[in-house]
Amino acid sequence: MMIPATWRTACCSLFLVIGLSACQDPPARVADTAAAPKPSGIASAPHDPGVLLLLVPDGQLLDAPSVTAWLDAASETGVRMLPVTDADFLALGPAALQYAGLVLPDQMHTVATDALLQAVRRYTQAGGHTLLTYDFGIFKLDGNQKPTYSIPRSRLSDLAGVDYGLYDALREKSTAIGKVVAMRSTLRALQVPPGKSMADVNPADTSPASAVNAGTDSMGLLATYPPRSSAPQSASDALEVYSGYLTGGLVYSSFVTQGAFNGTTLAASREAGLVAGLHTLGRGKVLFVNLPLTYLKVARTDALPMHGFLHYFATRVLNMAQLSAVPNGVAGLTLNWHLDSFAAQQPSLQLEKLGIFDDGPFSIDMTAGPDAVTTGDGKGWNLPQNPIAQNMLRRFSARGHAIGSHGGWNHDDYGLNATEANSALYLPYLQANMQVIQQTVGNPLREWLGLRSPTPDGTPAFFLPVVRSLKTAADKLLGPLVRQYSPPVGNNPTWAMDWLEQQGVVAAYFAGHTGLGPTRQYRDGRLRNPALWVFPVTPAGYYATFEEFQVNKVPQQAVEDWYRDLVDFAVSHHTTRMVYVHPNGANVWPTVLQDLLTHARAQGPSRFQWYTMPRLADFMTTRMAVQWREQRVAGGLSQFEASHPGSLSEMVWRLPKARYADLPRTDDGSVTIADGGDHWIIRAGNTHRARFSAYAR
Numbered sequence: 001m002m003i004p005a006t007w008r009t010a011c012c013s014l015f016l017v018i019g020l021s022a023c024q025d026p027p028a029r030v031a032d033t034a035a036a037p038k039p040s041g042i043a044s045a046p047h048d049p050g051v052l053l054l055l056v057p058d059g060q061l062l063d064a065p066s067v068t069a070w071l072d073a074a075s076e077t078g079v080r081m082l083p084v085t086d087a088d089f090l091a092l093g094p095a096a097l098q099y100a101g102l103v104l105p106d107q108m109h110t111v112a113t114d115a116l117l118q119a120v121r122r123y124t125q126a127g128g129h130t131l132l133t134y135d136f137g138i139f140k141l142d143g144n145q146k147p148t149y150s151i152p153r154s155r156l157s158d159l160a161g162v163d164y165g166l167y168d169a170l171r172e173k174s175t176a177i178g179k180v181v182a183m184r185s186t187l188r189a190l191q192v193p194p195g196k197s198m199a200d201v202n203p204a205d206t207s208p209a210s211a212v213n214a215g216t217d218s219m220g221l222l223a224t225y226p227p228r229s230s231a232p233q234s235a236s237d238a239l240e241v242y243s244g245y246l247t248g249g250l251v252y253s254s255f256v257t258q259g260a261f262n263g264t265t266l267a268a269s270r271e272a273g274l275v276a277g278l279h280t281l282g283r284g285k286v287l288f289v290n291l292p293l294t295y296l297k298v299a300r301t302d303a304l305p306m307h308g309f310l311h312y313f314a315t316r317v318l319n320m321a322q323l324s325a326v327p328n329g330v331a332g333l334t335l336n337w338h339l340d341s342f343a344a345q346q347p348s349l350q351l352e353k354l355g356i357f358d359d360g361p362f363s364i365d366m367t368a369g370p371d372a373v374t375t376g377d378g379k380g381w382n383l384p385q386n387p388i389a390q391n392m393l394r395r396f397s398a399r400g401h402a403i404g405s406h407g408g409w410n411h412d413d414y415g416l417n418a419t420e421a422n423s424a425l426y427l428p429y430l431q432a433n434m435q436v437i438q439q440t441v442g443n444p445l446r447e448w449l450g451l452r453s454p455t456p457d458g459t460p461a462f463f464l465p466v467v468r469s470l471k472t473a474a475d476k477l478l479g480p481l482v483r484q485y486s487p488p489v490g491n492n493p494t495w496a497m498d499w500l501e502q503q504g505v506v507a508a509y510f511a512g513h514t515g516l517g518p519t520r521q522y523r524d525g526r527l528r529n530p531a532l533w534v535f536p537v538t539p540a541g542y543y544a545t546f547e548e549f550q551v552n553k554v555p556q557q558a559v560e561d562w563y564r565d566l567v568d569f570a571v572s573h574h575t576t577r578m579v580y581v582h583p584n585g586a587n588v589w590p591t592v593l594q595d596l597l598t599h600a601r602a603q604g605p606s607r608f609q610w611y612t613m614p615r616l617a618d619f620m621t622t623r624m625a626v627q628w629r630e631q632r633v634a635g636g637l638s639q640f641e642a643s644h645p646g647s648l649s650e651m652v653w654r655l656p657k658a659r660y661a662d663l664p665r666t667d668d669g670s671v672t673i674a675d676g677g678d679h680w681i682i683r684a685g686n687t688h689r690a691r692f693s694a695y696a697r
């Protein structure tokens with residue numbers, strides 16, 4: 001029966017009043033964080049000791065991906081960053097020391113004047129702390145205004161603490177490609193989770209002397225590098241390399257370095273020498289990262305090195321206050337289930353019987369069509385005609401798990417054959433799968449009423465608890481929205497991501513940026529879908545799923561240990577990561593899964609939570625709207641102010657005691673303050689504005 005438009009309008013109006021965004025089409029895209037503040041006039045702006053300066057060339061477009069990649073990385077890390085042009089940095093002079101630190105990015109600032117580099121040097125020697133990356137300032141202009149290398153070494157070799165940019169001597173061999181080696185503990189400090197690094201089981205040459213012209217001090221890290229036949233190393237620490245899912249040890253480009261490095265070596269390679277190190281220059285410190293961090297994030301879907309080294313600089317070198325990247329400051333993991341074909345039905349039901357799905361909540365995605373490999377094979381879930389699977393998904397949804405779409409109708413056909421060039425053929429697969437999943441777990445009234453949005457931005461703080469209660473009630477009554485997605489075989493064509501974003505999907509499994517927490521996809525040189533958060537998979541060395549572990553004879557105990565280590569990593573680093581499983585393999589090793597859930601539960605709900613992808617995506621989107629600043633007043637007192645157009649609920653700041661030794665205070669009760677061990681934990685209440693203060697060293 002056709003319902004009169006007047007009734008629909010009335011229903012829409014009601015839901016608009018209660019804040020459920022009724023009858024509103026989803027916005028095409030949210031505002032991109034690329035809209036960075038203009039650096040002009042920074043010399044006269046109020047100084048903020050909680051802001052990092054990103055040095056960019058005069059005339060640099062601030063919405064360029066090379067700039068926004070750094071701003072987004074800082075935001076996701078929980079610190080603030082402001083671009084500053086060469087001219088404005090020179091105008092700042094000694095006042096630059098009143099900011100937290102200086103970041104010298106690669107790629108966009110390869111040419112620099114002697115005057116600028118001298119200003120950077122003076123800043124550091126006077127007590128400023130500097131993050132120097134790869135090819136910053138590697139060129140100067142000759143008499144014909146042509147970029148040229150400095151002879152015999154980079155003009156910033158003294159800043160790096162080691163000679164590099166040795167083009168005059170080495171020519172095309174002045175850069176080298178090799179695996180990046182570091183102690184496991186250092187890699188964890190660089191935000192590399194367990195499983196994203198591994199022992200180099202097949203090194204080409206086990207001799208440290210194989211590094212091209214590398215000084216022995218800078219290569220001392222490799223002195224005990226494990227040869228191919230080495231015995232198992234200490235469980236407490238060992239040398240490892242960055243690694244990737246199904247690829248093993250990853251190789252990176254670095255400038256070849258020469259000479260002794262008088263500092264703390266963080267990472268190295270045989271081929272290039274020093275890859276990363278921290279040393280003192282005058283009264284300041286320099287973190288030299290000999291990797292093309294911008295290029296890796298923007299062009300190669302490998303953002304973990306940028307985020308990791310920026311996090312290390314902000315937290316280990318500068319002791320900066322951080323806005324937590326997890327709700328209420330509680331760490332956790334996302335467990336993403338991929339239900340590929342009908343072969344997973346009985347294992348899923350068996351795992352349900354064992355109580356696995358009583359835990360969570362988890363993210364559960366299904367490929368819903370009748371076929372799974374080729375058209376007509378009949379191996380798919382055939383969800384429209386499968387009441388057992390329909391009821392199972394509804395039970396999962398009722399328990400609070402997030403139900404999503406796993407690609408395009410036929411798992412292998414879509415996953416192996418969808419390309420950038422055949423969207424006309426495979427978009428209908430994507431549409432059909434999403435529609436059937438939504439029809440199964442949702443009520444048709446939801447789409448009719450236009451209830452596509454979670455709690456809207458800008459909801460008044462005093463009304464937020466009511467809105468959340470009403471949203472929960474609507475989900476129970478009408479079924480949840482389908483707002484998450486995972487691609488078969490990790491195949492994510494850009495047209496598919498564009499369509500998903502338009503449908504209101506906010507979270508997607510992602511095969512790039514492996515080992516990183518929730519992020520947004522820089523891809524093919526730009527930020528592609530600003531409203532959609534991607535969840536990179538975290539592998540266990542080469543593999544990531546139970547089937548891969550089992551086929552490749554990975555010991556069951558090793559997998560159990562990895563899961564436990566990942567929980568411990570999340571808790572100790574106050575972060576999240578995503579792992580994925582299939583019911584088929586999980587049902588073969590149910591005790592491993594049960595051990596994971598038991599170990600996670602043992603952390604306690606105040607230290608660890610399971611998060612669905614949409615839950616974290618919504619939080620990260622809300623978090624992006626937080627504005628905060630730190631102002632230093634007389635006597636070393638730092639005053640913090642934070643605001644949000646809706647509510648600061650769930651926002652937490654972490655203040656390291658190494659910098660803020662005394663108990664912070666609040667005069668208006670807008671935050672609560674707790675002792676978090678080596679940090680003070682500042683939790684905002686259900687308010688749109690918060691203030692607190694702390695004495696800084």
